[in-house]
Every structure is written in C-alpha cells, then in structure tokens.
Amino acid sequence: MNNAVEVAKGIYWVGVNDKETDLFEAVWPLPRGVAYNSYLVIGEKVVLVDTVKAFFLADLVTKVKRLLGEDRAIDYLIVNHMEPDHSGSIRILKALYPNLKILCNAQTVKMLENFYSVTDGIIQVKDGEEIDVGGHVLKFFLTPMVHWPETMMTYDKVTKTLFSCDAFGGFGCLEGGIFDDEVDMSYYEGEILRYFSNIVGRYSDQVQAAISKLSGVEVKVVAPSHGPIHRSKPEHIIGLYDKWSRHETECGAVVVYGSMYGNTAKLAHATARALAKEGIGHVIVHDIARDHVSFVIRDIWRYRGLVLASCTYNTMPFPPIQDLMTHLENKKMKNRLLGIMGNYTWSPGILKKLKEFAQSAGKWELLSPEIVIQSSPKDEDYDKAVQLGKNMAQKLKECQ
Template sequence: MDCRLSIMERVHWIGVNDRETTLFENFWPLDRGVCYNSYLITDEKVAIIDTVKFNKTEQYLSKVKEVIGDRKVDYLIVNHMEPDHSGSMKALVAAYPDMQIVGNKKTFDFIRGFYDITENFLEVAEGDELDLGYHKLKFFLTPMIHWPETMMTYDQTEKILFSMDAFGGFGSLDGGLFDDEVNVEFYEDEIRRYYSNIVAKYSPIVQRALGRLGALDLNVIAPTHGPIWRTSPKTIVDYYDKWSRYEAEEGVVIVYGTMYGNTAKMADYVARIISENGVKNVRVYDASKTHLSYILSDIWRFKGVILGSCAYNMNIFPAMELVLSKLEHTGLKNRYLGVFGNKSWSGGGVSAIDAFAEKVKWERIGSSIEATYTPKDEEFKALVKLGKEMAQRVKDNPL
C-alpha cells in the first residue's frame, strides 16, 4: 500500500471518490463530487471500518487487497448502515466469508433487511472494546446522528475517532486527504451544506454527543465523507458545535418565489436597502432556480432571513412551499425573519409564510408586506423600513 494513503503506520484510507453521481440521496446536488471514506487497520487482527457505495465496489475491493494481500479480514466494523457506506458489504462478505461483522443491536436489523446477511455478527454496546493486538478500539453509540443505529469507533491507541457521517461533508478528495493538504474554506461550505441538509434536524442530539465525546483525547477525526482531520480536529468539532447551537454570522438571506417578476423586484429592492445600511453578506435566491440545499446552507450561516412569495392558486408558490417545509423540518432556531410578497385577485403566499413564522417562532422584523398586482410606493416604503430594521438587528446582534 502506498504510504501516502496511510493515516498512521497501520491505519490506512481505502476510500473512493465519486464524481459521477449527480445527486446525493437522489436529491442533493454533488457539483463538487463526494468521497466515501473507509478505513483499514492492519494488526494481529485486520479490521475494516465501514465500506463504500455499491457503484465503487470493484475499486474498493482492489484497495483492500492492495493493503493486506492474502491476509484475511477478521472484522468489519459497521458505524453506519446507509447504503453509501454499507453498499459494498455483501461483496466484502463474499470475499472474506469468515469475517465477523461488528455493530450494535440495531445495526443487525438493517443488515438483515438490506442485504439478507444473517450470521457472523458480533454485537457491541456503549463503551465496549475490541482488541486487535496493538490497537484497542472502543465503541460509542450515537443513535439519530442521523440514523437509529449510528455509532462511532475510537482507536484508543492512535487516538483516532472514526466518526461515520458526523464531521463529514460533500466534496471529493482531489489529491489531498487531510485538513492540512486541502483548502479548508472550500470544505467548510460543503460541510455546512451537508450539515444543514442532512444532520441539522438532530442538532440537539449532536450537542449531547459532543458533550460525551469531549473527554476524548483526539489526534485525528476520520469521517466517512470529506477530509480527514489530523492537524486540527478541533476545527471540525467547533463547526459542529456552532451549527448545532444555531449560531450565525452577520448577514441576510432573501429567498423568494415569483412568476412574472414582481416579487423578485421587491426582493432586489430590500436587498439594496440592507446593503446600503452596512451589511455586506446579502444573499438573494430565486427558489425556483437555486437548489434548496444551497439556500438552507446560507440560512444556517446567516442571522437574518427574509422570505417572499407571490400567490399561486390561492396558496404559496410551490418552490417556496418546499423551502418552508424543509426549514420547519430542520428545527432551526434563533433567526430574524421578514416577510413580503405579491398577489393579484387573491392572496395565499404571504399568509402561508406568516403561518410558518408562527410555527418556528423566529423574531419578526416589521409587519408582513404584500403588494397587489405590482409593488407601489406604499410597499417600497415598507421595504425600506424592513431593510433598515433587519440590517440594524443583524449588525447589533450576530450570534
């Protein structure tokens, strides 16, 4: 095995890059690709930690062989059963039929259900240990980050936390494997997009897990997506801590749905007011054009949110309905909210956003602004007031 793909002398990265899949979970765009990280420990016993998606199985098995040659695999440790990490399990079992599959009680229901594998299970519980020889592994159960069976594996010898999907992100590994080899700012955007769309709903659980893991001595955090954190594992922990506390930066995200441009005109107008009042981070999104994942990522990043919609069949514009639904589902807290929109003979868009506001309990900035047919002086004056008040709030109170 090329030493450049080793984390430590006996701990190897055997992951793969996927630049062919266009949608993660058949929904989230992968413009920058994604990687599936798997790890192999060579000791008196050989252990693999998670596998890779089924479209990369052949490449994956060749990597295993490259590392261990004719040795057998003693253990497959299953931290997470989502098919992008378990998809090569059946092929691995076929190649190493005596291999024991290590997981918690809930893991095995998933294995039976997905792959009809029913034997060679080794059940572990919270705090249990597995001795590989030199390496001593310890298991931490972390249910609902973000599936019921998820757990993490801690190498007590090398102080490596194999953290499954936690601390991961979108983006292929383009040469660099480690945080000191890549542009972390690039990955911060993709990690936040991953967090805000995949993990965000479970933020309170993330906070509890961070508290439990806080006592660990960590040299390396090795997730199943994104770079391996060997120089500054604290960086990725701090990201997760910040986002799971719903903390945000100074900035405003304006999201709107429009058919013929009148609601868009209102969005551009209030954006200019906010900018004139000293806020540099202003993001304006047409919900019909920009994928939801990018919108949510910026809403998770910035403190101010202004939502607008035209009326559509006496309801909200469909693209904005999806935005509201996902935002409510994530449980995001502590944002400032402004509301605007447009109608012709009947309303529906603004009232739907008002109903959303009642559910999420974000702090409202001003009253809802709804134009009839086209925005006129009265609405533009109200947008000036909204823009000024929003700018003042996010400048005075960034979290």
C-alpha cells in the same frame, strides 16, 4: 486515487471517489461528486471501518489487497452506519472473506438482515465497549440519530483517531489531497455545512449529545465517511459542528424570492440593498426557482436573518417557496429573524400563508413591516421594503 493513503500509524484510507452520482440520496446535487471514506486498521488483526457503495467495491478491495497481499484477510468489519453508501458492499465482502466478523450495535442487527439478509458472523458491541486488535484498541461510542438510530463512532485509543462516520463529513470528491492541510478548506467547509444543514441539522440535539459524549476524548485525527480527513485542526471541525448544532448564527441575511414575472423580485432586491446600505456585510440573494434548495438552506443555517418574498401561485405560495418552507419546518432551526413579503393579483391570502409558516417554524422573530402588494410594487411598497431591511439590520447589529 488508486492507492491507499496512510492516515496514522497502521491506519489507511481505502475509500473511493464517486463522480457518477448526480444526486446524493437522490435529492442533493453533487457538483463535485462525493467521497466514500473507508479505513483499514492493520494490527495483529485486520479491521475495515465501513465499506463503500456497492458499485465501487472493486476499488476498495484493490487498495486493501495492495496493503495486505492476496493471502491475508480482513478479520473484522465495523459498521458505524447502515446507509447503503457505507454498507452497500457488506454482502459481497462477506462472500470474499467468509470468516469476516461484523462488529455493530444492537440497532444495526435487524437492518443487516433487512437490507442484505446478513444474519451470521455478527458480534454486538455496546456503548463504551473496547476491542484490542493488537496494536490498536478500538472503542465504540453509540451516537443515535446522528443521523440514523443505529449510528455510532469508533475511536482508536492508540493513534487517537476518531472514525466519525457521517458526522463531520461533507460533499465533494477528494481530488488529490485527502487531509484538511492538503485541500482548499474554504470550499469543503461550505460543502460540510451544506451536508450538515440538509441531512444532519434536524438532529442537532443528538449532535450535541454526541459531542458531549466525546468531550473527554483526546482526538488527533477526525476521519469521517465523507470529505477530508481532519488531522491538522481536528478541534476546528468539531467546533463548527458544535456551533451549528447550537443554532449559533453569523451576522448576515439571506433574501429568498419566488417571482414569476419579476415584480416580487424587485421588492426583495430593495430589501437586500437596504441591508447592505445599513452595514450588513453578508447579504445573499437567492432566486428560489433557479438556486437549488440545498444551497439556500445552507446559507439560511449560517446567517441569522431571512427574508421570504413570494408571489401567489394557484392561491398558494410559489411552489419552490412552499417547498423551502416545508424543508425549514422540518429542519427545526432556531434563533432566526424573519421578514415576509407577498404578492397577489386576484387571490389574496399570501401573507396569511407566510405568517402561518412564521408561527410553525419555531423560535423565529417576525419583523415588521409585513408586506403584501397587489401585482406590482408601488412607491410606498418600496418604502416598506427598505424599512424592513433597516429593521432587520438593526436587529442583526444587536446580535453581534
């Protein structure tokens, strides 16, 4: 989009779409790109809320100049977060606007120097501090570890707009519409959860602290740094974050298998079929060798039940399964039901490895039977796989 879009009176979206980057943070796939949302607040003073990735600065500046003209400058830059997809343009922006003042918190100051050698024109703000820019009163809420130590949010008391930075954001370019009532939110909510579960979810306690801090604030617009702007139902996106960060789950199960020659996969599908037959309407099966781990983690975060099925590879779990388990341990998920099944030919021990994961993962309930087979499943192995599905289905129904 070439033009700025009005978000609220005197507030404009001046962000950009990035369809060039294939992997967010060089890790997470972006099948439909990502938006970097930057906002211009125009009052007696002009305030830019966050920048964009350096490669896209020209697009941002073009939008700004169309709003301000060539002669009017940006007075203040608010730095809510220092990750370079939001701060990457700061040094060039200061060169374009030499009198620009940077508003940030104390944690940000050293990062500005370390990333961009910027040490001048910095004004430190504290939690709860306000600045009146004429027509807008901006209040700062420090939200550390959502998901970096310096993260904060900025709130315009006049329009009730919350500039939430990474919180409440998600993957996906803004293709025409930029508001929640202009786009297919079923798609974006999936990408918001994928963003949350893979990037922010580890810091769920800090997310809860941030939501608590905002509990008495009237929010009419949630303007995140990625994804759609929430103006029709701002309480909905905040509610989703509240639910996810409380580790509240839906009644469903994710079956993930790693199988070199299809034998372990057969068992996994038997359990998935048993779950569905027992009335569990949401059952997702992932072949971990082919489905990117970020989509798998997203689904595991959503649903209460997880079945891990792994063949043995060089005496260890199948490498993509091992990678998934490492991610899950790091994410600190809680309140899950877990079923495990392992397969080996000449090196036993796979079940022991899966049980070690179950013990280290956190507050997870390990269900029976714990299944181990040698090479290929026999009739009694299928019976156990079906029983595991039945047992998990019963537990899931108890949680409804």
